[in-house]
Amino acid sequence: MTVQSVFxxxxxxxxxxxxxxxxxxGELNxxxxxxxxxxxxxxxMYPDAYEVGIPNQGVQILYEVLNERADTLCERTYAVWPDLEKLMRENGVPQFTVDAHRPVGAFDALGVSFSTELGYTNMLTAIDLAGVPLHAVDRDETHPLVIAGGHAAFNPEAISMFIDGAVLGDGEQAVLAITDIIAEFKSEGSPGGxxxxxxxxxxxxxxxxxxFYDVEYLEDGRIRRVSPNRPGVPWRVAKHTVMDLDEWPYPKAPLVPIAESVHERMSVEIFRGCTRGCRFCQAGMITRPVRERSMTTIADMVANGLEKTGYEEIGLLSLSSADHSEIAEIAKGLADRYEDTQTSLSLPSTRVDAFNIDLANELSRNGRRSGLTFAPEGGSERIRKVINKMVTEEDLIRTVTAAYASGWRQVKLYFMCGLPTEEDEDVLQIARLAHEVIKAGREASGRKDIRCTVSIGGFVPKPHTPFQWAAQLDHETTDSRLYKLRDAIRQDREFGKSIGVRYHDGKPGVVEGLLSRGDRRVGKVIEQVWRDGQRFDGWSEHFSYDKWMAAAEIAFADEAVDVNWYTIRERDLSEVLAWDHLDSGLDKEWLWDDWQDALSEVEVDDCRWTPCFDCGVCDHMGTEIQVGPTNAVMLPMPVIPSRVVANSGT
Amino acid sequence: MARDRDPGREIVPAVQKLRIQHAKRDRLRFTSHRDFQRAFERALKRAGVPMAYSAGFSPHPKISYANAAPTGVASEAEYVEIGVVQIVDPEKLLAVLDEVLPPGLDILAVVEARTPDFVARLEASHWSIELPGTSQETLQGALDAFMSESEVLVDRLTKSGIRTFDARTAVIRANVEMGADCAILQVVVRHGVPAVRPDDVLAALKKVADFAQEIPPRVTRLAQGPLLEDGWSVGDPFTLDREATQA
Incomplete structure (x- = not known):
């Protein structure tokens, strides 16, 4: 049965x-x-607006991996804005793919990539517009399998009633394995439906x-047990880990949209995983171990990508790019190769040390030095020990001094508010720190027009991290701390005018907290708020805290739990967590010990450079750390003759 | 000790200018002018065109765009001029640039710029306005009413508020044809300030004859160029450059 375009x-x-x-x-490639x-x-699907979703690397990689198979086709869909949603409903136009405008309901599988829980309501819109029943239990053979992936899929319990499955971890091999199973099943004539x-x-x-899993609850609302409800289903489902990124150099032909997107550059992932051990960071915990892509493959991907896209900027992506074992050689090699072109390189620079400044200088060799970003995350020395962000104030001052001295005019500092054990004083330290930064910067640069911007957001505890047991700070206290910080900076008569403050209020964090540590009961809240018209929760102009709270009130009416129970309540070791049956490889005992170390302000090293501290991942998953150096050499680019110049042959 | 890009760095001057005619077709007619600019600049990079760049802190490739068709309107006659630092073969540029652009953004002709005042040569546009679900008679009636007026004022919402202007005088010629599922309004409009666009003409038809459509029209700019001696045909703006090249 062929499928017609809805175009x-x-x-x-x-x-x-x-x-x-x-x-x-109509994107290129x-x-x-x-x-x-x-x-x-x-x-x-990337469950956000096209401009946000199109650059997503996860979707681009899987799109290409799947389309390389002869027996498989893969298309993409994104969240439609409310103006089009309304017209589609009025005119009976279903959710469509942007590639061939085929109706989403006709596909075998709808894979939804969640970087954040705030995309959940948009998934419901898409499923509903596709003509697919909202609840997995109501679907039959004619409907696609709805499969969640991405970081938020490490606890998909809140959306478990809407999805048929969730894939944990790296998707490249997993989608191929799923495709094999679907292909075999279909070729057998779909026995058993x-x-x-x-x-x-x-x-x-x-x-x-x-x-295939049942959840039982205790009277007080906690989970009693999660267990398979039929034989043959594993008790715990493990994450997938791609070993050897050089064998998976995707995307090979990055998508270049005609429309403007939030990232107007080409991205090349230089390694996956991070073992810095920042305790708040879910990404660093669930993507272990570190697996570097070799310098040679990175250089090839950059050259090939530029040729295929025409982008002028390349971003070298990873969770902490300066930590690649050969980052200095990569930066210098690429800067040399593209010195005489209009191509610029960028590195999300978050590590606070002088080495990072050398790197940034190298990458901006023939460009403008406008701003550098660092993430000390915690305002006081004490709180940085709690979160295991091993940066001293001395490090920070030395780093920014070096930055201002080499011509950078603006330094942006990222912080979090609401970290475990935090007091007002920890956050107010940020004002003092910013003051010292400007003072040191003026001395180092000899100019008064340097600036420092403090960007601060509320901390949300995440599953599979040592802070998964922590109480989230309520939004009232979060906001009051942010206001105190803002006032303290404003009152800095000497340097206050050189310091900018950007902060996000605490309310969206409450909803994110509810969803990220949610269990199956939270699904009712999502459905309720979506039925009340809530969409695009990641956009402040669309987000409505009041709608979410009203929906929770209704959905939790007959439950022993409420929003506070999920967010500001501290858990203990004996509690069954909603995601305990989902295996990130991290040993629960180790996470608990790390949580206790956090409370005692004890730091832990990075296992790339120190002996293994038994987080559990490599042992349990059969993986290992893959780092260089490879000692390869990046050769200058051969000059390719222009195909359009007169008398150039061909 | 600012380490900004050195404004004194060597600027390679353009040695040649090329004029490019391109189309905006099918679903890519929804491309806005900004979208097209971005896509075109990237295509020049992929094609390896030796672009000339402007001086200053953030150099831009030397490209001028003329009279872009509105978002949602298809076109067979959009014009761009570029400056290059090496002599480029127009035929090769046509082939390579077309190859690296997505289908729907198609390169139709390239000439070497040999004559001045190109933009002034774009005197008028020929628009084809397909109106699905409209009968030929209804459209003809509305058009007759419109053409019999000497002035029809229409409103357009601009960034600075509602602007009222005459949509009649600029219309040099108009006729109705029958299409497969639609009536087609063929209209030649002289460029002016403000430029009268196809939707202004439709607004004028609505005003004089209460002409309205349920289904959005499909509009295509078929030609753009100098007005020929007959006073209403739109000529090829590349003719002068071609003649100069051959001479």
Whole structure:
């Protein structure tokens, strides 16, 4: 059965919506395959607006990996804005892919990538617009499997009633394994229907199928037990880890949209994982171990990507890019290669040390030195020990001094508010720190126009981290601390005018906290708030704290729990956590010990350079740290003759 | 000791200018002018065109765009001029640039710029306005009413508020044709300030004859260029450059 494009119907709606170009596709390097030539059809979704979703590396990588298979096609869909959603409902136009404008409901699988929990309501819109029943239990053979992935999928319990499965960890090999299972199942004539397919997927361990697990509760609201409800389903589902990133140099042909996006650059991931051990950081905990991509592969990906995209800027991505074992050689090699072009390089620079300044100087060799960003995260020495961000005030001052001395004019500092054990004083220390930064910077640079911007947001405890047991700070206290900090900086007569403060109020963090440490009961809140019209929760102009709280009131009416129970309540070791059956490789005892160390302000080293401290991941997952140096050499780029110059042959 | 980009760095001057005619077709007609600019600059990079850059702290490639068609309107006649630092073969540029642009943004012709005042040569546009679900008679009636007026004032919402202007005088010629599922309004409009656009003409039809459509029209700019001797045909703006090259 071939599937028709919905474009003729959609086309009539486009003149009536904002930024219609975001719905037409036509990106450079997009792939459209004939429907009938393939067996397995995937639709991947990034559940936010196109401009945010299109640069997402996870979706771009899986899109390419899947489309490389002859038996498979993969297209993409993004969240439609409320103006188009309304017109689509009025005119019966279903959720569509941007590649060939095929209806999402016709695909075998809808994979949704969650970087944040704030995309949950947008997933519901897409499922509903696709004509797929909202609840997994109501779906049949004609509907796609809805599969969650991305960091938030490490605790998908809050959305478990809407999804058929969740994939934990790296997706490259997992999507191929799922595709194999679907292809085999379909070629056998789909024996046993949807239930059988899900069973095969669950048994293989590739994917967590929430429907095959029962959750029992204690009277006080805590979870008593999570257990498989049929034989053959694993008690715990493990994450996937891609070893050897050189074998997976994706994306090879990055998508370049016609529409403007939030990242107008090409990204190359230089390593995956991080073992710095910052206790608040879920990404650093769930992506272990560190796996570096070699300098040679990075250089090839940059050269190939520039040729295929025409971008002028390259971002070298990872959780802490300066930590690549050969970052100095990579930076110098790339800066040399592209010195005489208009190409610029950027490194999300968050590590606070002087080495980072040398790097930043190298990367901006022939560019403008406007701003550098560092993330001390905690305002006081004490709180930085609690969160294991091993940066002393001396380090910070030395680093920013070096930055201002080499011509950088603006330094941006990232902090969090509401960290465990935090007092007002810890946050107020940020004002003093910023004061010292400007003082040192003026001395080092000899100029008065240097600036420092303090950016601070509320901390949200996340699953699979040592802070998973911590009480989140209530939004009233968060806000009052932020105001005190703002006032303290304003009152700095000497340097206050050189210091900017950016802060986010605490309310969105409460909803994020509810969703990230939520269990299956939270699903009712999501459905309620979505039915009340809530969409695009990551956008301050669309987010409504009041709507969420009202929805929680209704959804939790007959439960022993409420929003505070999920957010500002501290858990103890004996409590069954909603995500305990989902295995990130981290040993729960180790996480607990690390949590206790945090409370005693004891730091832990990075296992890349010190002996293993038994977090559990490598042992348990059969993985290992992969770091260089490779001692390879990046050669200058061969000059490719222009194909358009007169008398250039061909 | 600012370490900004050295404003004294060597600027390589343009040695040649090229004029490019391109189309904006099908679903890519929803491309805005800004979107097109970004896509075009990246395409020049992919094609390896030796662009000339402006001086200053943030150098920009030397590109001038003329009279871009509105977002949502297709076009067979958009014009761009670029400056290069090496002599480029127009035919090769046409082939390579078209190859690296997505289907829908298509390069139609390239000439070496040999004559001045190119933009002034773009005197008028020929628009084809397809109106699905509209009968030929209804459209003809509305057009007749419009053409019999000497002035039809219409409103357009601009950044600085509602602007009222005449949409009639600029219309040099108009006729109705029958399409497969639609009536088609063919209209030649003289460029002016403010430029009268196809939606202004439709607004004027609505005003004089209460002409309205349920389904959004499909509009295409078929040509843009000098007005020929007959006073209403739109010529090829590249003719003078071609003649100068051959001479």
């Amino acid at each position: 003729p119907a959609l086309e009539q709606l486009l003149p009536r919506v904002q930024k219609p170009v975001q719905y037409v596709g 997009a792939v459209v395959k004939p429907w009938d030539d393939t067996i397995v059809r995937w639709c991947l 949807r239930d059988e397919l899900l069973m095969r997927l669950a048994k293989s361990g590739v994917m967590y199928v929430p429907a």
